[in-house]
Amino acid sequence: MPFGLVSAWNKRRRSKSEDMLNPWIYKPVEYWQIEDQNPPAAKRRHGSSVFTLKEMEEATNSFSDDNLLGKGGFGRVYKGTLRSGEIVAIKKMDLPSFKEAEGEREFRVEVDILSRLDHPNLVSLIGYCADGKHRFLVYEYMHKGNLQDHLNGIAEVKMDWPLRLKVAIGAARGLAYLHSSSAVGIPIIHRDFKSTNILLNTNYDAKISDFGLAKLMPEGQQSCVTSRVLGTFGYFDPEYTLTGKLTLQSDVYAFGVVMLELLTGRRAVDLTLGPSDQNLVLQVRHILNDKKKLRKVIDPELSRSSYTMESITMFANLASRCVRTDSSERPSMVDCIKELQLILHTNTKGLNMTMHTFRMI
Ligand SMILES: Nc1ncnc2c1ncn2[C@@H]1O[C@H](COP(=O)(O)OP(=O)(O)OP(=O)(O)O)[C@@H](O)[C@H]1O
Ligand SMILES: [Mg+2]
Numbered sequence: 001m002p003f004g005l006v007s008a009w010n011k012r013r014r015s016k017s018e019d020m021l022n023p024w025i026y027k028p029v030e031y032w033q034i035e036d037q038n039p040p041a042a043k044r045r046h047g048s049s050v051f052t053l054k055e056m057e058e059a060t061n062s063f064s065d066d067n068l069l070g071k072g073g074f075g076r077v078y079k080g081t082l083r084s085g086e087i088v089a090i091k092k093m094d095l096p097s098f099k100e101a102e103g104e105r106e107f108r109v110e111v112d113i114l115s116r117l118d119h120p121n122l123v124s125l126i127g128y129c130a131d132g133k134h135r136f137l138v139y140e141y142m143h144k145g146n147l148q149d150h151l152n153g154i155a156e157v158k159m160d161w162p163l164r165l166k167v168a169i170g171a172a173r174g175l176a177y178l179h180s181s182s183a184v185g186i187p188i189i190h191r192d193f194k195s196t197n198i199l200l201n202t203n204y205d206a207k208i209s210d211f212g213l214a215k216l217m218p219e220g221q222q223s224c225v226t227s228r229v230l231g232t233f234g235y236f237d238p239e240y241t242l243t244g245k246l247t248l249q250s251d252v253y254a255f256g257v258v259m260l261e262l263l264t265g266r267r268a269v270d271l272t273l274g275p276s277d278q279n280l281v282l283q284v285r286h287i288l289n290d291k292k293k294l295r296k297v298i299d300p301e302l303s304r305s306s307y308t309m310e311s312i313t314m315f316a317n318l319a320s321r322c323v324r325t326d327s328s329e330r331p332s333m334v335d336c337i338k339e340l341q342l343i344l345h346t347n348t349k350g351l352n353m354t355m356h357t358f359r360m361i
Pocket of ligand 2: 196
């Protein structure tokens with residue numbers, strides 16, 4: 001028997017910030033206060049619709065393999081068409097029973113946080129389905145898939161340097177918004193920022209996805225101590241892994257790793273390489289501020305006519321600061337946006353000057 005929704009916002013009076021700290025209190029829809037009743041029709045609540053299992057099946061042609069977009073730790077992702085005609089991406093929770101509780105927690109956090117966020121560089125949650133044991137998340141469809149596939153995966157045409165800078169700026173804006181208090185009143189740490197969680201639309205606008213591990217930063221605090229280290233290998237802030245101390249700068253570290261992926265076209269972790277080269281940061285960190293050696297790690301697939309060495313040098317320098325071991329030495333995401341804009345400007349100016357010189361000859 002499908003479960004229905006029983007209540008919207010928690011009515012007890014609390015301060016807004018108190019509610020913000022507790023995702024179990026401040027939630028848009030308490031679908032987990034389950035009650036046996038017929039599922040309600042899809043409704044918009046705080047920007048998120050509620051769907052039935054039948055609607056999910058219809059949208060994906062019964063989860064046909066033809067509609068499969070990819071597979072991640074939470075389950076499979078399908079392209080779907082809603083009754084309204086809207087094209088969406090549907091993430092279906094598919095976990096072994098011993099991982100279901102964890103999946104349920106991530107599902108709730110994702111719905112709770114993402115339905116309250118609104119920014120052009122964050123993927124939109126259109127709705128969800130919680131029907132019996134079934135869990136689905138319904139997102140806006142991102143035509144060009146994830147960034148990693150464009151750098152070292154299936155994409156045939158590799159992105160040129162200005163496009164990579166555009167993606168870096170977009171992703172930086174999304175993270176800066178999360179880190180500011182303008183999103184939900186207090187900062188949010190994403191905790192799973194990585195190239196497969198940066199999705200691209202037809203214009204290559206970057207949008208951050210997957211908020212299941214996100215953490216609200218307690219008001220007035222600079223860090224929070226966690227008992228378990230969660231995230232993805234290759235992107236872990238070393239300070240966080242050693243102490244459990246999670247800060248906004250943990251996301252900055254992960255952002256630095258993505259910058260290195262954009263620069264080198266390599267994966268954050270590549271187990272096909274020798275033991276000393278498997279981790280991208282450890283592999284390239286020492287040469288990021290050495291112009292001569294830096295040339296050797298630039299993605300060979302990057303069109304030479306699309307970048308100037310000056311902009312590459314600036315970019316590598318910023319990335320090296322983002323991945324510093326001491327989190328207090330890393331820049332903020334707002335600083336990153338400013339520097340990346342300057343790098344883009346420097347690149348455009350440099351390329352225009354080269355073109356001009358070329359014409360004069
Ligand atoms: N909104 C979307 N639009 C288009 N494609 C998407 C969308 N969301 C996810 N995908 C595709 O589905 C794939 C699987 O996504 P998912 O988030 O489940 O896993 P992941 O991020 O690759 O890895 P993990 O779950 O291990 O962190 C993505 O890599 C992406 O290509
Ligand atoms: Mg993902």
